[in-house]
Amino acid sequence: MPSTVEITESLIRDYINRAVTDVFKTMLGRVPTFSTPGETTSKAASPHTSGRPLVVGTVGFVGDINGLIYLHLDLAFAELCTRHLLGMNEAELIEAGDEVINDAVGELTNMTVGSFKNGLCDAGYPCKLTIPTITRGTNFSIEPVGNIVRHIYQFDCAEHRVVADILLQPEE
Template identity: 45%
Template sequence: MATAVSTISDSLIQDSIVRAVRNVCVTMLKQEAGLVEKSTVTGYDGFKEKPHVFGSVGFAGVIDGIVYLCIPDDFAQDAAARVLGMSLAEVEMTGDEAVKDVVGEITNMTVGGFKNALCNVGFPCKLTLPTIVRGDSLSVAGLKGAIRHVFHFDCSGHRLIADIQLRQD
C-alpha cells in the first residue's frame, strides 16, 4: 500500500490521468493515447469550434472534484463503433444513445482509474454517476475554489481533453 500524502502534487495528477486515459483507450478502443500537452484553461478555447461530447464524473471524499472528458463528435462516433462492434452508419442510426452510452463508460472508467490513484495515496473518495452532454459551442465552467488541470491527449489522430478540477479542504 502506498504512503499517504498531505497534498496532491501536479505530478501525481498528471501521472494518474495519463495512466487512466492510456489504459482506457487501449482497453476499450484498442488504440494508443499519448499526452500532447498540459495547457491553461484558455488552451481549451480553440477546441470548441466543432461539435463535441462532454462526459463528466464527480468525486467526493477527502478530496472533491470533477473530471470532464471533452471528445470531438467524430471521435465519439468512432469510439462507439469500435466499442459496440458497429459501423459508423449503424451508430448514426441509433441517434445519440450509442454515443452517449460509450462516452459515459469511457468517462466512468477513466475517472475511476484516476480516483483509484488518489485513493492509493490516502485520498479516499466516491464517484458520481456519469453525465453526458452532446452539442455545439460547449464549454466548462470552473468549480468554485477548485484548482484546474487541463490535459490534451492524442488518440490515433483524435484530440481528447481531460479537464480536472480538484478541491481539497
C-alpha cells in the same frame, strides 16, 4: 488507513496519463499520447477551440477528496469509439442514435475517472465515483466557482484530440 501523499501537479499528470492510456488502449486498442504539458489555472478556459461538435463526459469523485473530470471528445471520434466498443458499423450507429454515443462516452469517462480516482484512493484519499453525465455542443466554457484548482491535459489519439479537464476542490 494508508498514509496520505501530497497531491501535486506531477502526481495528477501521472494518474490522468495512466488512466487515459489504460482505458483507450484496453477498450479501443489505441494508444494516446500526451500532446501538451499540463496547464494549471483557476480561471475559466475553453480547452477546445476548433468549433467542431463535441461530446463531453463528466464523472465526479466525492470523499476525502472531491473533484470532477470532463473528458472532451469531438463527435467524429466519439462515433468511432462507440462503433469500436459495440462492434457496430456506420449504418447501425446511425440507426442506434445519439443515445448510444452518449452512453459509450459516459462509460469511457467513467472508466477513465475510475482509474484516476483509484490512484487517489490508494494514495490515501478514499472517494467514490458519481454517475456519468453528458454534455453536447460546439462552443461552451466551464467556469468553476470558488477556490477550485483546474488542470487541463490534452492527448492525441487516432488523429483526434482528447482533452481531460480536471477540477479539484482544495483540502479545507
